[in-house]
Amino acid sequence: MPPRKPSSASKAPARTFKTKPGKPTSTDVAAAAGVSRSAVSFAFNNPQRISTATRERILAVAEELGYTPNTLGRMLQAGTTNSIGVLLPQGLAQILENPYYSRFLMGAGQVCDREGYTLLLTPPLQDSVLKAIPYAAVDGFIVCGLEIDRGEVAELDRRGIPFVLIDSDRHEGAPHVEVDDRGGARDVARYLLELGHRRLAVLSIGPRPAADPGHRGPLARRLAGITDALAEVGLTLDDVRVAEVPVTRADGYKATRELMSGEPPSAILALSDVLAYGAVDALQDLGVAVPDEVSVTGFDDLAESAWFRPRLTTVRQPIVTKGRIAADFLISAIRGEDQHPHQMLGTSLIVRDSATNPA
Amino acid sequence: MPPRKPSSASKAPARTFKTKPGKPTSTDVAAAAGVSRSAVSFAFNNPQRISTATRERILAVAEELGYTPNTLGRMLQAGTTNSIGVLLPQGLAQILENPYYSRFLMGAGQVCDREGYTLLLTPPLQDSVLKAIPYAAVDGFIVCGLEIDRGEVAELDRRGIPFVLIDSDRHEGAPHVEVDDRGGARDVARYLLELGHRRLAVLSIGPRPAADPGHRGPLARRLAGITDALAEVGLTLDDVRVAEVPVTRADGYKATRELMSGEPPSAILALSDVLAYGAVDALQDLGVAVPDEVSVTGFDDLAESAWFRPRLTTVRQPIVTKGRIAADFLISAIRGEDQHPHQMLGTSLIVRDSATNPA
DNA sequence: CTGAAAGCGCTTACAG
DNA sequence: CTGAAAGCGCTTACAG
Structure with a gap:
């Protein structure tokens, strides 16, 4: 008998004899169902591209093996995360203790709900906002409270990742929403x-x-x-x-x-x-x-x-509005619809009971 | 002149003549610096593995090209996201309007701050908690308010992703923190x-x-x-x-x-x-x-x-404590330290002024 | 209707 | 000290 092609001969058995399968991959399912990996992918994402019978079989095998498409692999391929990052100036504990941020996040959250995005809260890493950026898998950032820019804007720019500035110093050409x-x-x-x-x-x-x-x-x-x-x-x-x-x-x-x-x-x-x-x-x-x-x-x-x-x-x-507009702007930027939006929001004096004439 | 190997000959020029480079990749940097992709990676993550001179050159080229390692690629390779997901029972707007959740998230946030994790708020997708799971790139989930399980626990199990249950129905063998x-x-x-x-x-x-x-x-x-x-x-x-x-x-x-x-x-x-x-x-x-x-x-x-x-x-x-313990348990589970922790937290009646004898 | 191949970017053993 | 290769899992043109 002629030897099979070495590459396939040496690899297939190795896979087959894995003791603990770890998480099964599309390769495992393909092997077990006797189809190609593309077929497995189609079974999950593009049902009409394969026959119903094949699809059912693949799905059954996947079910049995406990296969489920890997999120990160999918995102890398798609180039999209469906997540919005909020780059924060302080630790999560401080931010979430502050009702101001709850309101702001609520506004941003309304938009995320509507558009199907998740919201990644990204606090500084080792006290550095800049260092946190590379660890956030997001489609864009709302950058908060950047009173002083330590290179964050440049880093975001060079990464080519969309962002909008809030409660921050202005940057020419960067989307932002300001308050008076x-x-x-x-x-x-x-x-x-x-x-x-x-x-x-x-x-x-x-x-x-x-x-x-x-x-x-x-x-x-x-x-x-x-x-x-x-x-x-x-x-x-x-x-x-x-x-x-x-x-x-x-x-x-x-x-x-x-x-x-x-x-x-x-x-x-x-x-x-x-x-x-x-x-x-x-x-x-x-x-x-x-x-x-x-x-x-x-x-x-x-x-x-x-x-x-x-x-x-x-x-x-208008805190909630600010959050909502920031998220709207960001999503526009992500979609490439509007590149440099800005908005100025007004304030108003609310006179109640805690101030009066001096004694 | 003998022709160069076709594979490299046909590809290199294609890359070289790209009009808009899009985001430069490690391949681009390697080509421009005349080194392999591994060298580029080492320059960023493992400086001592290459000579200082080579490293400097690579970094300079990277700087010039505006290269920055892709977050998703890195995560896929590392198999880790440094992010904790919070699987929520309602939309973000409702959750963030509720001071209960602010407190809870604050507790979880304390742990994230300490351990260097980001926090991904994951609301239901199309009203389904289950559907939201595959879109969250996280190392584990805190699952909140799952009064009734619609397959979420099974899905998490099959994905092999660590999780801890909060304000939820109990599940044998699943980590959870309960309140009395x-x-x-x-x-x-x-x-x-x-x-x-x-x-x-x-x-x-x-x-x-x-x-x-x-x-x-x-x-x-x-x-x-x-x-x-x-x-x-x-x-x-x-x-x-x-x-x-x-x-x-x-x-x-x-x-x-x-x-x-x-x-x-x-x-x-x-x-x-x-x-x-x-x-x-x-x-x-x-x-x-x-x-x-x-x-x-x-x-x-x-x-x-x-x-x-x-x-x-x-x-x-003890809401903040609940959040803190949940995050601690989750991180233990992620690290494989403790697989099935649970904790029961007590309550106490706080008598103040809003109730008295009936008229 | 289906499969082999290329590619999304990255990193890490493994040879030299 | 450095590079070619394999692999993290996935998807999508492109052929058949």
Whole structure:
């Protein structure tokens, strides 16, 4: 007998005698059903391309072997993951503790639901947003809170992966959705100043990176808005105290206690509702009446701010809408429909009960 | 001149003359740097295996071409994604609107942060949890709220993908973390009964699937707990009104208004805090005093329940801990360390201000 | 209606 | 120190 072609002769048995099959592959099913791998693929994805009988047989064998097409193999071949990544500025625990992000993700989630995408939450890897990028198998990214760009935008560009920027510094030509942070902050600062407050304290979000020359993110814009309002009454940012605080209720609390231990302000302007809650907690614990002795304002207008006591005076930004538009933009970019969309969203001052005239 | 081997001769030029390179691959870099693809790979992942000079050259060429190793190709080869999937029972919008899930995800997120995993939120595809499974590129799943198994567990098993069950019906041999739902519900029902309430209404979570014989999930356990308590005073579940409501504040509101339009209960036992908030909203709008005219209790003890007015009497379950343990179990399973862990978590009755003796 | 081949990009033994 | 080959699993033109 002539020897069979060595390549096939040496390989087939090796496969056949595998002890533990591990996960069966399409090759295994093809062998067991006596068909080619293409036939197996067709049985799953393109039924009309093979006869019903063949298909049934293949499916039966697959069932018996416990075969199921490998997700990664499929994605590599398709070049698509049906997943949207959210590139986050902090760890998952911090993000998910923050109601702001829940709202934002909810907006993005609405779009994912509609379009059949999954949502990959991608926190920094070893404290680096940049390092996290190569480990996310996604069709595109929503990039959040990139106050300062450490090469993320360039990396995304060179990967040719679509992205949209949120709560970030602007980049020419990059899709983004912005909020009128400057206008919102100006409005609330002006409101407080018109009420007669002059001893203002600002609870800002931080800590900001040490060397930060080109800083032009939302935070900088809010501070600029406050500066605008101060200028109208002949003051500058140097005339107010600014504390930089991580965005948690507990940190707002702590910072406020420190603030009150010095010369107490007549009003605290927090750059986030969550921080404002903490400020009110601290003032209440100190026996300081809000707003009668000290006024407090927030930024965001989270749902709970209307239920909070005193009901929080704050700046509303359309968080859910922002998430929805970001996801919509991203999907357009993924589909190649619209390459550089941007949108500016307005804010509005919501006057409730937590601020009044100074005592 | 002898012709070069046809295979290489016919291919190399084709690659070389590509007009738009698309994303460059390792092959492109290898060609441009005059090395093999392995060398390119080594330059990125195994620097010590090649000379410094070669490495630098490769990296320079890669930089120039804008090459970056493809994530999916890498994952397929590595057989690992560094991602944990959360298989969800509802759309992303609903999930992220629910503070319960935010807390749960926060717990899971703590573990992801520590272990360097991303978190893939996987909602049902075309209303099917089962259909969503093949589209998630993950190392394992946390399966949530699988009140009734429609083949998901079998599918996960056949895929050989690790998973842990949460808020779900039990499955022999499957890792899971449970909460003592029955005990918790019994406690709060007993509390209400001891207060003297007999006209009870239950705001349950639903709608439950029509045909549901083998139903033994957390909901069934909570109902069983209520039944236990009722039995102690000679009542059955038929003696109370049970409304099945989707878990949103608005739905709790609506259901309560309907409840009150009939013969009003003296106490409303909600199987979720969110539903309890909605109930209180409705009662307040109807001018019914809580708890003086109608008592209301919740289940979960979300953070906001302590801030809610009246402060909510409820059953505490350790949500963040549940998320953390689920993720820990999953990662153990992924690493093959512990194959079938389970854990039962206790509940406790938190007595606050929203329930009192019947009028 | 079906199969052999090429290809999606990558990495890792295995030889030299 | 480096390269040719095999393989991670899959799918889709292209021939028959």
